[in-house]
Amino acid sequence: MLKKLILGGIIATGLQLAHAAxxxxxxxxxxxxxxxxxxxxxxVADFEAAYxxxxxxxxxxxxxxxxxxxxxxxxxxxxxAQLSVMFSIDLHExxxxxxxxxxxxVVETDEERAWLNGFYPALMENSQxxxxxxxxxxxxxxxxxxxxKDLFKAAGLDPETPPQTWDDLVRMGKQLTKADxxxxxxxxxxxxxxxxxxxxxxxxxxxxxMNQAGNETYFNQPAxxxxxxxxxxxxxxxxxxxxxxxxxxxxxxxxLDQKTAIMWHSTGNLTAVKDNASFxxxxxxxxxxxxxxxxxxxxxxxxxxQSTPEERRAALTFIRxxxxxxxxxxxxxxxxxxxxxxxxYETKALQGYVQDFSPAAVARDQLEYATAELATHQAGRxxxxxxxxxxxxxxxxxxxxxxxxxxxxxxxxxxKPYQ
Amino acid sequence: xxxxxxxxxWFLMLPALVLLFGFTxxxxxxxxxxxxxxxxxxxxxxASLDNYRYLFDDEVLWQVLKNNIxxxxxxxxxxxxxxxxxxxxxxxxxxxxGILRLAYFTPTILPMIAVANIWLFFYSPEIxxxxxxxxxFGYDGYNWLGDPNLALYSLMAMTVWxxxxxxxxxxxxxxxxxxxxxxxxxxxxxxxxxxQFRRVVFPxxxxxxxxxxxxxxxxAFKLVDHLFILTKGGPNNASNLLLYYIYETAFSFLDNSYxxxxxxxxxxxxxxxAVVQFGVLEKRVHYR
Amino acid sequence: xxxxxxxSTASAWLLALLWISPLLYAFxxxxxxxxxxxQFSLSAPFTFEQFERAWQQAPFMRYMLxxxxxxxxxLACQLVVCTLAAYALARMxxxxxxxxxxxxxxxxxxxxxxxxxxxxxxLASLSIIDTYWAVGLPYxxxxxxxxxxxxxxxxVPQDLENAAKIEGCGLLRIIWSVYVPxxxxxxxxxxxxxxxxxxxxxxWPLVITNTSSSRPLTVGLAxxxxxxxxxxxxxxxxxxxxxxxxxLIVFLIFQRHFVxxxxxxxxx
Numbered sequence: 001m002l003k004k005l006i007l008g009g010i011i012a013t014g015l016q017l018a019h020a021a022x023x024x025x026x027x028x029x030x031x032x033x034x035x036x037x038x039x040x041x042x043x044v045a046d047f048e049a050a051y052x053x054x055x056x057x058x059x060x061x062x063x064x065x066x067x068x069x070x071x072x073x074x075x076x077x078x079x080x081a082q083l084s085v086m087f088s089i090d091l092h093e094x095x096x097x098x099x100x101x102x103x104x105x106v107v108e109t110d111e112e113r114a115w116l117n118g119f120y121p122a123l124m125e126n127s128q129x130x131x132x133x134x135x136x137x138x139x140x141x142x143x144x145x146x147x148x149k150d151l152f153k154a155a156g157l158d159p160e161t162p163p164q165t166w167d168d169l170v171r172m173g174k175q176l177t178k179a180d181x182x183x184x185x186x187x188x189x190x191x192x193x194x195x196x197x198x199x200x201x202x203x204x205x206x207x208x209x210m211n212q213a214g215n216e217t218y219f220n221q222p223a224x225x226x227x228x229x230x231x232x233x234x235x236x237x238x239x240x241x242x243x244x245x246x247x248x249x250x251x252x253x254x255x256l257d258q259k260t261a262i263m264w265h266s267t268g269n270l271t272a273v274k275d276n277a278s279f280x281x282x283x284x285x286x287x288x289x290x291x292x293x294x295x296x297x298x299x300x301x302x303x304x305x306q307s308t309p310e311e312r313r314a315a316l317t318f319i320r321x322x323x324x325x326x327x328x329x330x331x332x333x334x335x336x337x338x339x340x341x342x343x344x345y346e347t348k349a350l351q352g353y354v355q356d357f358s359p360a361a362v363a364r365d366q367l368e369y370a371t372a373e374l375a376t377h378q379a380g381r382x383x384x385x386x387x388x389x390x391x392x393x394x395x396x397x398x399x400x401x402x403x404x405x406x407x408x409x410x411x412x413x414x415x416k417p418y419q
Numbered sequence: 420x421x422x423x424x425x426x427x428x429w430f431l432m433l434p435a436l437v438l439l440f441g442f443t444x445x446x447x448x449x450x451x452x453x454x455x456x457x458x459x460x461x462x463x464x465x466a467s468l469d470n471y472r473y474l475f476d477d478e479v480l481w482q483v484l485k486n487n488i489x490x491x492x493x494x495x496x497x498x499x500x501x502x503x504x505x506x507x508x509x510x511x512x513x514x515x516x517g518i519l520r521l522a523y524f525t526p527t528i529l530p531m532i533a534v535a536n537i538w539l540f541f542y543s544p545e546i547x548x549x550x551x552x553x554x555x556f557g558y559d560g561y562n563w564l565g566d567p568n569l570a571l572y573s574l575m576a577m578t579v580w581x582x583x584x585x586x587x588x589x590x591x592x593x594x595x596x597x598x599x600x601x602x603x604x605x606x607x608x609x610x611x612x613x614x615q616f617r618r619v620v621f622p623x624x625x626x627x628x629x630x631x632x633x634x635x636x637x638x639a640f641k642l643v644d645h646l647f648i649l650t651k652g653g654p655n656n657a658s659n660l661l662l663y664y665i666y667e668t669a670f671s672f673l674d675n676s677y678x679x680x681x682x683x684x685x686x687x688x689x690x691x692x693a694v695v696q697f698g699v700l701e702k703r704v705h706y707r
Numbered sequence: 708x709x710x711x712x713x714x715s716t717a718s719a720w721l722l723a724l725l726w727i728s729p730l731l732y733a734f735x736x737x738x739x740x741x742x743x744x745x746q747f748s749l750s751a752p753f754t755f756e757q758f759e760r761a762w763q764q765a766p767f768m769r770y771m772l773x774x775x776x777x778x779x780x781x782l783a784c785q786l787v788v789c790t791l792a793a794y795a796l797a798r799m800x801x802x803x804x805x806x807x808x809x810x811x812x813x814x815x816x817x818x819x820x821x822x823x824x825x826x827x828x829x830l831a832s833l834s835i836i837d838t839y840w841a842v843g844l845p846y847x848x849x850x851x852x853x854x855x856x857x858x859x860x861x862x863v864p865q866d867l868e869n870a871a872k873i874e875g876c877g878l879l880r881i882i883w884s885v886y887v888p889x890x891x892x893x894x895x896x897x898x899x900x901x902x903x904x905x906x907x908x909x910x911w912p913l914v915i916t917n918t919s920s921s922r923p924l925t926v927g928l929a930x931x932x933x934x935x936x937x938x939x940x941x942x943x944x945x946x947x948x949x950x951x952x953x954x955l956i957v958f959l960i961f962q963r964h965f966v967x968x969x970x971x972x973x974x975x
Contacts, residue, residue: 096461
């Protein structure tokens with residue numbers, strides 16, 4: 001009898017526990033293994049220790065595109081998934097698919113509403129639409145300029161003064177370029193994410209690529225065409241950048257092998273460059289023409305619609321934990337991605353890190369001039385239109401004006417149903 | 420009795436037919452059906468011929484088709500000729516033919532996707548092996564994958580590398596099946612080596628050539644693994660191929676309806692090729 | 708050795724060198740520190756570090772296991788499905804045989820790769836995405852296999868089947884004890900083609916698998932070495948070598964049998 005009672009008690013407690021714990025499945029856009037998963041796993045483990053009644057299972061689904069396809073497929077086939085980190089620029093498409101809900105509809109307290117407003121405004125440009133917040137910044141970056149101080153010295157340039165303007169870049173680039181092709185002044189990658197790099201040039205020339213609602217693009221505005229002409233001139237006219245497409249994936253190796261004195265690349269490369277550079281390198285904001293500028297990039301947290309109110313609350317708790325200043329600081333130090341809120345940079349950990357390692361501050365400082373990354377309805381297709389136009393121009397198949405006019409015409413066609 | 424016989428025949432065929440129906444015929448029919456709709460995220464799906472109309476305006480498609488034709492027209496004969504040459508070498512009493520055979524065959528067992536990264540190194544403009552070699556001999560390098568005039572050909576080189584060794588095996592098997600008395604007869608008649616090959620060996624290899632041809636043509640349309648690593652179809656679609664374009668349309672643009680239309684185009688091409696090839700295969704039966 | 712033989716031998720070896728150069732490079736990059744990945748120097752130190760890094764960064768054992776299971780699962784199902792269908796087509800007269808055979812031949816051209824979009828939807832609606840079965844199902848009924856086995860079965864003397872019938876053997880029994888043993892070389896050659904195909908297959912597994920619980924080596928390697936995150940050739944080459952090692956070793960051991968089985972099977 002006693003045995004039965006105890007046994008019953010154990011079972012009951014077990015049931016209760018099982019009932020109380022909320023299970024969350026999160027899709028995460030990173031390759032299995034690798035340093036990044038370890039960091040995420042660590043943060044998740046810390047969270048589960050602090051909130052024993054919530055379990056989070058992270059599914060690492062490859063790059064942004066894969067993660068999105070797989071998360072959407074899981075939802076479609078009825079498998080549970082309550083939240084995900086996905087490309088910030090998937091916002092409009094995810095809304096079109098009716099897959100996500102706004103955070104405004106889940107937050108309850110004033111404190112939570114205040115939390116929604118605590119991030120860098122530039123990071124929120126890709127997170128808001130129709131006056132609501134749909135994504136919470138997490139794995140975010142900007143484009144920065146890496147430069148080789150040793151090569152600057154060798155060319156008779158001051159290693160502490162990287163180019164500040166487009167003209168500087170051309171002038172210094174000429175000094176840094178060797179005629180035999182063994183060393184180039186600058187490389188801006190034109191495969192992988194050409195539209196992203198181009199967003200920076202357009203912003204520097206005072207123009208953005210699309211509207212906030214994501215149903216209009218401005219590819220053939222005069223300032224945008226001029227920006228592409230400038231990019232093309234680096235190779236075709238000034239000969240400080242190789243002509244033809246420059247591969248995104250191998251650019252870092254080019255920089256490490258000192259084949260180029262300057263590269264534009266994601267802040268996400270900082271740790272790898274720091275670990276492998278055999279020379280003294282610096283990191284700086286991108287140069288300006290009319291103004292400074294870079295698009296933000298990277299991934300946001302989203303909440304999927306297909307979830308119960310309890311799950312949504314639990315997911316919110318998790319996301320708040322992950323983006324709290326302490327965790328954001330820890331994440332930023334470990335990965336090179338940015339701390340997402342000003343508060344994160346006020347933590348001791350990140351302050352100390354920035355002090356010891358000044359490049360870490362560049363991305364943050366540049367946020368002041370940052371703009372949204374190209375995000376529209378049917379984002380994949382619109383992005384590709386611009387990518388093709390950029391590559392056609394840089395490889396000399398078309399001139400900037402023709403290419404961008406054609407891209408704009410196609411984008412208008414694609415976006416018409418959403419206007 | 421016939422009834423019974425019919426029944427057991429269908430019973431034996433059942434698994435194959437169900438599977439073929441589920442994964443070949445039904446999807447083909449569904450593809451055809453969906454190609455008559457326009458269905459993109461955020462817009463009410465509707466029956467429409469717009470996607471078919473757009474086919475003719477879609478410059479990317481025409482570029483991709485042109486690429487695929489060039490790609491097929493060059494990789495197929497090149498890999499077949501190389502395969503035959505390899506098989507002849509390995510079949511002759513060349514020194515170290517065991518090692519040669521192994522070397523030729525290696526690409527077959529290396530996954531395309533894995534070696535693509537190595538080829539990326541070969542082709543890389545500033546730091547890559549090819550340009551290092553060219554520089555060593557005093558030549559300027561090329562931007563193999565970043566130059567729209569070269570990108571497709573760079574991909575082709577890798578495809579030929581991957582395929583030739585596999586086809587060699589079939590030729591080798593056929594060569595070793597050729598009766599040695601035939602060669603002796605030729606020698607007695609004093610026929611030259613070229614003549615011997617043209618009039619005796621090559622005709623005997625015809626069936627193998629056809630088999631290899633069918634496979635090579637198919638592969639030219641379905642093997643796009645290296646695009647994922649090397650060029651993603653760029654720059655500006657210079658190296659894009661039809662199947663990769665279908666993949667992109669469906670899984671990156673999330674436009675299943677246009678992907679369906681593109682798949683229909685692909686099916687039509689394959690149908691034409693099938694008719695042509697089976698026509699040729701018929702002839703083969705005659706002279707056997 | 709005359710000039711002509713010399714010329715052939717030299718070109719044969721040159722081509723061979725060209726053909727294994729990617730593999731040679733993989734060995735170079737994998738066994739040397741990263742800074743030597745793009746430059747060749749005799750003084751480069753030898754290291755196993757790249758293998759350690761690769762090993763830690765991705766679950767290669769799991770990928771390998773997945774690949775082996777998927778490849779064998781597909782092969783086993785193909786053999787059963789194709790044998791049954793091939794026998795029916797080779798030895799049984801039934802209504803609609805010609806049509807069925809033509810339909811099957813059609814699949815020689817319309818391979819599952821072309822239909823990834825629809826097949827993905829089908830498997831999603833069956834809720835078996837990200838499983839071994841999902842990777843294999845579209846390939847189980849192989850037209851190539853059916854065709855090949857049918858040709859072989861047609862060469863089996865009818866008398867053997869009749870003798871078995873007199874002994875009272877059932878249909879399946881006849882297939883199993885008469886036809887299968889006689890077609891062994893064909894099975895072997897087909898198995899080799901199938902294994903090398905599915906060991907290397909990429910596009911379909913990429914689409915249909917989500918996690919490392921079902922992801923094969925090819926997809927794992929693609930994600931591991933994706934250029935998005937910046938190419939690090941040393942680690943990629945180490946990962947590549949780890950994943951091709953088993954097949955490479957098996958091939959080295961069996962390469963003689965390999966070619967011979969092709970010859971016997973008479974795939975021509």
